Amino acid sequence: xxxxxxxxxxxxxxxxxxxxxxxxxxxxxxxxxxxxxxxxxxxxxxxxxxxxxxxxxxxxxxxxxxxxxxxxxxxxxxxxxx
Amino acid sequence: xxxxxxxxxxxxxxxxxxxxxxxxxxxxxxxxxxxxxxxxxxxxxxxxxxxxxxxxxxxxxxxxxxxxxxxxxxxxxxxxxxxxxxxxxxxxxxxxxxxxxxxxxxxxxxxxxxxxxxxxxxxxxxxxxxxxxxxxxxxxxxxxxxxxxxxxxxxxxxxxxxxxxxxxxxxxxxxxxxxxxxxxxxxxxxxxxxxxxxxxxxxxxxxxxxxxxxxxxxxxxxxxxxxxxxxxxxxxxxxxxxxxxxxxxxxxxxxxxxxxxxxxxxxxxxxxxxxxxxxxxxxxxxxxxxxxxxxxxxxxxxxxxxxxxxxxxxxxxxxxxxxxxxxxxxxxxxxxxxxxxxxxxxxxxxxxxxxxxxxxxxxxxxxxxxxxxxxxxxxxxxxxxxxxxxxxxxxxxxxxxxxxxxxxxxxxxxxxxxxxxxxxxxxxxxxxxxxxxxxxxxxxxxxxxxxxxxxxxxxxxxxxxxxxxxxxxxxxxxxxxxxxxxxxxxxxxxxxxxxxxxxxxxxxxxxxxxxxxxxxxxxxxxxxxxxxxxxxxxxxxxxxxxxxxxxxxxxxxxxxxxxxxxxxxxxxxxxxxxxxxxxxxxxxxxxxxxxxxxxxxxxxxxxxxxx
Numbered sequence: 001x002x003x004x005x006x007x008x009x010x011x012x013x014x015x016x017x018x019x020x021x022x023x024x025x026x027x028x029x030x031x032x033x034x035x036x037x038x039x040x041x042x043x044x045x046x047x048x049x050x051x052x053x054x055x056x057x058x059x060x061x062x063x064x065x066x067x068x069x070x071x072x073x074x075x076x077x078x079x080x081x082x
Numbered sequence: 083x084x085x086x087x088x089x090x091x092x093x094x095x096x097x098x099x100x101x102x103x104x105x106x107x108x109x110x111x112x113x114x115x116x117x118x119x120x121x122x123x124x125x126x127x128x129x130x131x132x133x134x135x136x137x138x139x140x141x142x143x144x145x146x147x148x149x150x151x152x153x154x155x156x157x158x159x160x161x162x163x164x165x166x167x168x169x170x171x172x173x174x175x176x177x178x179x180x181x182x183x184x185x186x187x188x189x190x191x192x193x194x195x196x197x198x199x200x201x202x203x204x205x206x207x208x209x210x211x212x213x214x215x216x217x218x219x220x221x222x223x224x225x226x227x228x229x230x231x232x233x234x235x236x237x238x239x240x241x242x243x244x245x246x247x248x249x250x251x252x253x254x255x256x257x258x259x260x261x262x263x264x265x266x267x268x269x270x271x272x273x274x275x276x277x278x279x280x281x282x283x284x285x286x287x288x289x290x291x292x293x294x295x296x297x298x299x300x301x302x303x304x305x306x307x308x309x310x311x312x313x314x315x316x317x318x319x320x321x322x323x324x325x326x327x328x329x330x331x332x333x334x335x336x337x338x339x340x341x342x343x344x345x346x347x348x349x350x351x352x353x354x355x356x357x358x359x360x361x362x363x364x365x366x367x368x369x370x371x372x373x374x375x376x377x378x379x380x381x382x383x384x385x386x387x388x389x390x391x392x393x394x395x396x397x398x399x400x401x402x403x404x405x406x407x408x409x410x411x412x413x414x415x416x417x418x419x420x421x422x423x424x425x426x427x428x429x430x431x432x433x434x435x436x437x438x439x440x441x442x443x444x445x446x447x448x449x450x451x452x453x454x455x456x457x458x459x460x461x462x463x464x465x466x467x468x469x470x471x472x473x474x475x476x477x478x479x480x481x482x483x484x485x486x487x488x489x490x491x492x493x494x495x496x497x498x499x500x501x502x503x504x505x506x507x508x509x510x511x512x513x514x515x516x517x518x519x520x521x522x523x524x525x526x527x528x529x530x531x532x533x534x535x536x537x538x539x540x541x542x543x544x545x546x547x548x549x550x551x552x553x554x555x556x557x558x559x560x561x562x563x564x565x566x567x568x569x570x571x572x573x574x575x576x577x578x579x580x581x582x583x584x585x586x587x588x589x590x591x592x593x594x595x596x597x598x599x600x601x602x603x604x605x606x607x608x609x610x611x612x613x614x615x616x617x618x619x620x621x622x623x624x625x626x627x628x629x630x631x632x633x634x635x636x637x638x639x640x641x642x643x644x645x646x647x648x649x650x651x652x653x654x655x656x657x658x659x660x661x662x663x664x665x666x667x668x669x670x671x672x673x674x675x676x677x678x679x680x681x682x683x684x685x686x687x688x689x690x691x692x693x
Contacts, residue, residue: 015203016331017156017164020322026306026315031376032299034315037152040160041370047164049360054171055355063179063351 008056013050017043085232088407091483091639093255094269096418100259103267111438111451114264115187116347125273126353130344131364132272132419133281134335136217140372140413141224144392147376151314152374157368158330163362166330169360169440169495173336176347176502178354180674181346189342189498190435196501197509198670201437205433205513206497209520213490214424215336215466221421222470225252225414231394232410246471246530249307253467256418260425261459265347268422275415280364282412283371285405286397290375293400296376305381314377318484319639337498340420350542367418428462429455433546487528493519493648496656504660505675511660515652522651527646529611529620529629609638 012047022036103110112118136142146154173595177192186192189210194203229248234241243251291298305311313319335341346383348354372393379392383399386392394413397406433455445449497515500507611620611629618633621641630641665671 002294013164014329017161018322018326019156022317023199023322024316024318028302032297032300032302034152034377036315036317037155037370037373038559040156041158041366043160044362044366047160047167048093048359050164051171051362054168055359059355060175060351063175065565066179066182066351068185069183 002057006054009050009053013043013046016046019043083235084243084403085407085410086229089229089232089411092411092414093251095274097255099271099274100261100267103263103632105679106266110448111433111443111455112187112634114344114452115426115434117265117269118618119182119347120349120352121269121347123356126344126348127270127360129269129272129358130170130341130435131361132276132279132416133344133423133665134338134420135276135341135368135416136221137222137247137421138220138224139368140393141227141390141418143369144372144379144393145388145502147373147384148316148380150320151323152315152373152377152608153317153320156317157320157324157325159365160330160362160371161329161372162332163365165329166335167358167361168462169333169336170345170354170361173498173502175351175354177336177342177345177661178348178351187346188431188434189280190431192496193501193512196441196670196674197512198667198668199509200410202438202509202513202516203435205516207431209490210432211514213487214224214339214428215371215469217487218421218424218428218462218466219470219473221256221417222249222253222466223474224417224420225249225340226393226474227388228394228410228413228417231391231398232406232577234398245474249467251472252418252421252527253463256425257459257463258421259418260429261456264455268349268426271577272395273424275419279419280367280411282409283368285412286375286393286401286409287371287464289405289409290378290396291402298374301378301564305377307470308381311380311384321637322641323642324363324515325588327646330492330643330649330678331488333495334488335648337491338487338493339431340423343427344688346422351512357496365394391411392395398548415599415673418463423467425459426462429458432458467614482525488644489643489648490519490523492645493522495529495649496653499658500656503670506660506665507656508660508666510662510663511656514659518655518683519648519652522644522648526629526648529598530627534550604651 017040019039020035022039025035026036029035033041107113108114108118124582130157143154143158177189180186180192184192184195186195190203190207193206195198197203213308226245226247226249229243229269230241230245233243233248263270264497284455294301302315306315317325336345338629345354375387375396376392379389379396380385383395384393394410397409398573401409433451437454446454494516497512498512521579543640609622611622613619616635618635619631621630621633621638622628623630623641629644631644
């Protein structure tokens with residue numbers, strides 16, 4: 001359920017980016033900021049909030065414990081010359 | 083003169099930091115390329131952000147806003163603020179973990195190991211290097227432009243520092259910083275640089291607003307009332323298909339070698355947490371003022387041929403000299419922050435993926451590898467500088483990046499996603515994707531760079547007027563003062579069109595009335611490259627000459643950007659060729675997908691955070 005909600009959240013934010021309803025509007029916010037610009041400035045803040053939610057609920061915690069692997073047979077591609 | 087002195091001091095500080103880092107460094111490649119994987123959280127954010135912000139974030143964005151209006155923010159900035167943190171969150175963290183576990187220092191090392199194939203790594207290396215070079219050139223061009231503009235006294239056209247010298251100064255300072263400091267020197271400089279250019283936008287807004295008694299509201303009111311410029315406040319001239327296409331471009335970010343290498347350098351994976359949250363806000367702080375001031379500039383200083391210099395013109399005209407110099411240093415910071423990482427990334431790739439991989443380090447030792455890396459830095463900088471001079475009068479800063487680097491790297495994203503999250507993906511799928519990207523990149527670059535095919539009406543075979551050369555077409559159209567060509571030329575002389583709207587592409591595409599009578603062809607509506615039945619697969623946008631995909635014959639300006647077929651084509655190649663070829667060996671699957679503490683979890687685990 002949590003996974004589904006998170007996917008829906010990301011998809012919803014993406015849809016919000018495609019604001020066709022503001023396309024031809026020349027309204028001003030605060031008397032100087034075109035609405036198309038103000039909207040996307042707000043969208044950037046929403047994107048930051050979305051990332052905060054992902055960090056809170058979908059953080060890959062298991063990666064915090066990763067340690068170097070010393071096995072000689074599984075060295076990086078760098079040492080596997082042709 | 084004062085701005086030049088301020089910037090001179092700034093550049094000396096940058097070079098000094100590089101030399102100081104040199105004294106703290108160790109003589110091994112992991113320290114030189116990754117600062118021994120010791121970058122902490124805040125420094126990591128400041129550095130990865132500086133890595134990703136190039137000259138166009140300030141100069142290109144305001145220049146484009148000058149020509150196309152406020153839509154540039156949604157087109158590029160807010161889509162980046164959405165996509166880039168997601169890619170860092172899902173891909174960057176996994177890359178970091180794999181690098182930590184298996185010692186990878188470049189993407190190519192990871193790909194070679196993951197696909198159990200040396201050749202695929204070499205192919206990806208070649209493609210990445212070819213696409214990174216243009217990105218480096220942008221940075222040097224941006225630096226040269228800034229120094230030239232800042233050093234031009236108000237009221238004159240003779241700069242104290244010419245473009246060629248400005249490019250050389252930036253190239254030398256970056257080289258000193260990277261050559262001596264490696265990743266450590268680069269990151270230390272980034273701390274200083276990112277703070278400086280994050281402050282830039284806000285300070286520029288405040289300073290410039292004070293120069294206008296009526297404030298920004300009055301200027302915006304004038305733009306709204308001006309029929310020539312009112313479109314700048316909306317997106318009415320921006321095709322929605324283009325807007326959507328652009329959301330794929332930021333996929334390129336994590337695929338740029340310097341971004342991936344930055345991910346390897348973090349001390350802990352927790353460094354990514356703060357970065358992905360702050361990232362969209364940092365983009366907002368830089369892009370919003372630049373876009374807004376670009377639009378303001380279109381009203382205040384109309385007719386600029388090189389609109390990428392609009393922000394510098396506004397600062398020169400409206401800020402005190404010392405402040406203009408400091409703000410110029412802020413722009414230079416954006417330029418050099420990314421350039422240093424690109425140079426270092428190129429050096430890292432050549433040293434690790436070629437020199438070391440093919441036995442150089444084993445033969446000559448670890449110290450020799452570092453010397454090789456430093457020598458390479460010198461060579462690649464000289465090449466990039468030479469090309470920056472050659473291209474100065476040919477292409478706008480922004481367009482070079484978009485066409486040759488961003489689209490290509492974005493189309494490589496499916497390869498990375500498959501490598502990390504799809505067990506069944508194979509080296510043949512990866513190879514097919516890579517070759518597809520290389521092929522489409524060359525094809526689109528050729529179509530965009532070559533003279534446009536003769537205009538024909540949709541549904542007609544594209545052989546009409548094939549014998550009429552470009553010059554003839556242009557002459558014919560230009561001789562008619564009412565023709566679109568004459569109008570576009572007139573617009574160009576006022577600097578109101580895109581810099582890349584060069585007469586050849588524009589004129590032939592718009593040659594309709596005059597050429598139509600000359601060739602007795604039906605009146606054309608758009609420039610078609612490839613048509614199947616009623617579907618226009620490939621066409622060229624009349625105003626810019628850009629190749630467009632899947633267009634409607636009734637809307638010549640529409641169609642999707644080439645990044646769309648490139649990304650989806652690459653993904654399809656990966657899926658198809660993986661499914662029809664033998665899966666990776668059990669050893670590799672176990673290594674990357676079946677470890678007790680998996681460093682490459684499946685997508686569901688990535689979403690839920692479960693181990």
